[in-house]
Amino acid sequence: MKTNNKPKITLFYCINAFMESAPVFEGCSIKTIKMACSSMTKDIFLLKAFEAGADAVLVFACPEKQCRYVEGGIRARKRIEWTKHLLDETGIDGRRLAIFNTDIKDPKAAGKIIRETIELINELGPNPAA
Amino acid sequence: MIVGEQKPIKEIMESVAPYKRVLILGCGTCVKTCFAGGEDEVEVLASALRLAFKTKKQRSIEIEELTIERQCENEFIQEAAAGIGRNDVVLSLACGAGVQAMAERFPAAPVLPGVNTTFIGIQDRPGIFSERCSGCGDCGLARFGGICPVTRCSKKLLNGPCGGSQNGKCEVDPSIDCAWHLIIERLTELGQLDNLKTYIPPKNWQTSTSGGPRKLVREDQII
Numbered sequence: 001m002k003t004n005n006k007p008k009i010t011l012f013y014c015i016n017a018f019m020e021s022a023p024v025f026e027g028c029s030i031k032t033i034k035m036a037c038s039s040m041t042k043d044i045f046l047l048k049a050f051e052a053g054a055d056a057v058l059v060f061a062c063p064e065k066q067c068r069y070v071e072g073g074i075r076a077r078k079r080i081e082w083t084k085h086l087l088d089e090t091g092i093d094g095r096r097l098a099i100f101n102t103d104i105k106d107p108k109a110a111g112k113i114i115r116e117t118i119e120l121i122n123e124l125g126p127n128p129a130a
Numbered sequence: 131m132i133v134g135e136q137k138p139i140k141e142i143m144e145s146v147a148p149y150k151r152v153l154i155l156g157c158g159t160c161v162k163t164c165f166a167g168g169e170d171e172v173e174v175l176a177s178a179l180r181l182a183f184k185t186k187k188q189r190s191i192e193i194e195e196l197t198i199e200r201q202c203e204n205e206f207i208q209e210a211a212a213g214i215g216r217n218d219v220v221l222s223l224a225c226g227a228g229v230q231a232m233a234e235r236f237p238a239a240p241v242l243p244g245v246n247t248t249f250i251g252i253q254d255r256p257g258i259f260s261e262r263c264s265g266c267g268d269c270g271l272a273r274f275g276g277i278c279p280v281t282r283c284s285k286k287l288l289n290g291p292c293g294g295s296q297n298g299k300c301e302v303d304p305s306i307d308c309a310w311h312l313i314i315e316r317l318t319e320l321g322q323l324d325n326l327k328t329y330i331p332p333k334n335w336q337t338s339t340s341g342g343p344r345k346l347v348r349e350d351q352i353i
Contacts (some may be wrong), residue, residue, distance in 0.1 A: 042170075044170065087181075129182075
C-alpha cells in the first residue's frame with residue numbers, strides 16, 4: 001500500500017471510535033495505531049510519528065460525551081492542542097496534527113476527514129523534517 | 131517544591147546552535163513534578179529539537195537523553211559524568227540550582243539552562259501551580275495561620291489588609307486570592323485572631339537576598 005508519492009498519514013484511533021477499512025484510506029499511505037482509548041495519546045508519540053516521516057497525524061476519538069472512560073477524549077484533545085503548539089514552535093506547522101470525534105458506525109465521515117487531510121498536505125507540502 | 135517552566139524551543143535552539151552533540155539532562159525531582167524537566171519532558175524536548183533542527187537549520191543534531199534523580203546533589207550528579215564526556219554541551223532541565231551544581235561539578239563542560247526557574251510553590255491541582263514561599267529567611271507563618279503575606283499578599287503587608295480587597299480577591303488581579311482575607315478566615319477558625327493585635331515592625335530583609343548570596347552552615351554536619 002505504501003508508495004513514496006502518496007501523502008503519509010499516521011492515524012491514532014480509539015477502537016470505539018473507528019474501524020479500519022481500506023476504502024477510507026484511498027489516496028494516502030497510512031500507518032495506523034490502535035488504542036484502547038484516545039487518552040493514550042501522548043505528545044511524544046505524536047512527535048515521533050512526525051520524526052518517522054508522517055506528513056500529517058490524526059487522532060480519532062469517540063464522539064463527545066460517549067467516551068467509556070468519561071474524559072478520555074477531553075484529555076486527548078488537550079494533549080493535541082499542546083502538541084500543536086510544539087509543532088508550531090519547531091516549524092513543522094501545528095495544522096498537520098488534528099483530532100476528530102468520529103462515530104464507529106460512520107466510516108464515510110472518517111473517509112471525508114482523510115480526504116480533507118490529503119488536501120491539506122497537498123497545500124502545505126511534505127513534512128519539512130522528513 | 132521549586133516550580134519552573136521549559137524555555138521556548140526557539141530560545142533553546144539558539145543556545146545549542148553552536149554544538150553538534152547535546153546531552154539533554156533531566157532532573158527527577160521538583161521540575162519533574164511541574165512537567166518542566168523530568169524524563170518525559172527530556173524525551174519530548176529531544177524529539178522537538180530534532181524536528182526543529184531538520185526543519186529550520188537544515189541539519190541534524192545528535193541528542194543524548196538522560197535523567198538523574200537530582201541535579202542539585204553531588205551524589206546523583208556523578209551518574210551524568212559519562213554522558214557529559216560523550217557530548218559537546220549539557221542542556222540542563224533542572225532549576226537554576228541544578229544548572230549551577232552541574233556547572234561547578236563539570237567545569238570543562240558548557241551547561242545551558244533549558245528551564246526558567248519560577249518560584250517555590252505547590253501544585254493546587256493537576257496542571258496548576260502557585261507560589262507559596264519567597265525564601266525570605268525569617269518565617270513568620272506561625273503568626274499568620276500558615277498563610278504567608280510576604281509571598282501571597284501582592285503588597286507584602288504584614289499588619290492587615292489594604293483597602294483594595296474585594297470579595298476575597300486582590301485589587302492587583304482578581305484571579306489572586308487576598309492573602310489577608312485568607313489569613314483572617316484561618317485565624318478565626320483557629321481562634322487565634324488575637325495574633326493580629328501584635329504589631330509587626332517593618333520586615334528586616336537582611337535575611338533575604340538583600341545581604342548578597344546566602345549561606346547556611348551546619349557545623350555538626352561538616353566532616
